[in-house]
Amino acid sequence: MGLIKNMLYSQARLLRNMELSDQAIFPYYHTVSNDDLPHVKHIYPIKDEKQFIADLEYLARKYKILYPSVFMECLLNGKPLPERSFLLTFDDGMSEVYHVIYPILKSKGIPAVFFLNNSFIDNKNLFYRHQISLIVNHLLNEKTELSALQKAAELLKTAFDGTDKLISEIRKVEFPFHGVLEQVNELLGLSSEDFLETTRPYLSSAQVVEMKNEGFYFGGHTVNHFPLRKLSPEEQKKEIIDSVKWVKDHFDIPYSLFAFPFSDKGIRLSLFESLYEEFPGLVLMGNSGIRKDTAPRMVQRFSLEDPNYSAEDTIPVALAHAQVNKLIFRNKIRR
Template sequence: MGIIKDTLYRISNKQFLKNFKNQSIFPYYHIVRDNQVAHIENLYQFKNCKQFLNDINILTTNYKPINPQDLLNNKNLKNNFLLSFDDGLEEVYTIIYPILKKNNLKAIFFINPNFVDNNEGLYKHYISIIVTHLKKNNFEKSTLDKISQKLSFTYNTIEEFKQKFINIKFSEREKIKDILVVLNIDIKTYLKEQHPYITKKQIQEMINDGFYFGGHTMTHPPLNQLTHEEQKKEIINSINWLKENFNINYSLFAFPFSDKSISKKLLNELFEYDSNIKLFGNSGLKKDIDKRIIQRFSLENPKKQTEKQIVTENLYKYFNKLIGKYNIKRK
């Protein structure tokens, strides 16, 4: 969270939540499940079904749910909430979708088309699979040395190795595939048996049931590691893929990793592509340069109390107003 947010979280009280209902909120998640899975467990923590149901209870008690169509119709929303889910993981269909249906809630699911149907996977997920494999072999030093040499980094401890390995650049992703081969990890079999991602058939079923889908780039790169034209292509191609495959007439997109480096030029080009596009960031309760850019915050951390997290986001909003950082600036 950062020092300021951690401090605000410690001093916050869930009883304060009733005082923070004048602004709509847009919480997001990636996955909900009751046990660990190799392609996620080394990347981030997530909530189980019981915790997610508790979140839904808190949100529906304190806020009114948004139908994404109201957002697309530019309705004035106040004291509302809208859930969204990034990366198109299989659990959005097998776990999250049934829970939302039962609670009469709609949501937006942001997907990477290259991974739909499980023929290919996200490089970060491959890294997590490799770390799980290394863990099972007690992080054998000779293997760690081979990997670090291939990726041109040095390390002194296992923790330092993991940190550097998990944070390698997008441009190194092809080397990750080579490491899978060296370690005898059959990634095609993993994708076939574990099916980490949603399928076209599942997406169609959810769309037919009134749920919404948006692009999340084709391959989930950190956009700040791409050229301007590469960024634009990744974004627009992911939206167009949904339109072409599912006959939808709207444009929704969520920036992967972070939206902080996104330029004003790129945003204007996306607005030219579709003047009614809705873009989703993850900068919390902040005001962006255009109302079509919606800022979200994560409720995924299972160690944080949901009411206190929402209170913290609101307190952080007022802190940012005091120091002049509430309004996002784009270059």
């Protein structure tokens, strides 16, 4: 967390009483669960149902609901978004979206947009970051033979120097070297296929269809959730276009929505232009906090996922942060 944000969080109680600005807001989460999710817990912390419901109650008290159809219509026709409205979004197509989030949203009449990675849907493949969390979980909780630990360290091009060091190396594994995780899995007796089969961590197509029929919106989030900055412009384009196309074709969806995975930092305007060419009605979402974007129809979001802060703290802090950024001319993302 940045210095300014830290400072603002220390004043969160004071900021709670400030008048909120009128802009529409776009919070994002990945998942919500009362259970320990071993594939998530070592990469980021999440809220439980009670905390999530408290967030929704705050939002419903302070903000108007922004329906995805109205959101799309405003962006595509250059109309201003309804004042002080909110639209929730959820990335990665996790199964709790169906089992936990969807029933809560449905009962409260709150709409949302869900961004899917088509290689994960129907539990076909495991996201490599989720694989990292599972390996870390195993190393922390299971006894592993020293020889296996040493071999794992070797695979990561380091010498074994304690489990903590090995865990920090595992956490650092990034695309395109994530193939090494399969080899570590084998050494530790772990299997991604078994985990996918038994836990079913992602949404199924049938669940998406049911939610779509209830009025929830869906968009692409790349095919594989690779970090885009590590891909060539051509590969970036393919990852994005294939995912948006898949969501539209597979679920018979007329609109085009996309959210950037990891970060939208450094994405050039030329990429946006080629995407608009492919999908003339495309609306995109980033995750760089409350900021304006120079790319047309690119809406920035902020995370509400941190369980240490309720929406009542996070939202006034995010809005105050946006004001500070405006003062120092950092409120606009130039591409």
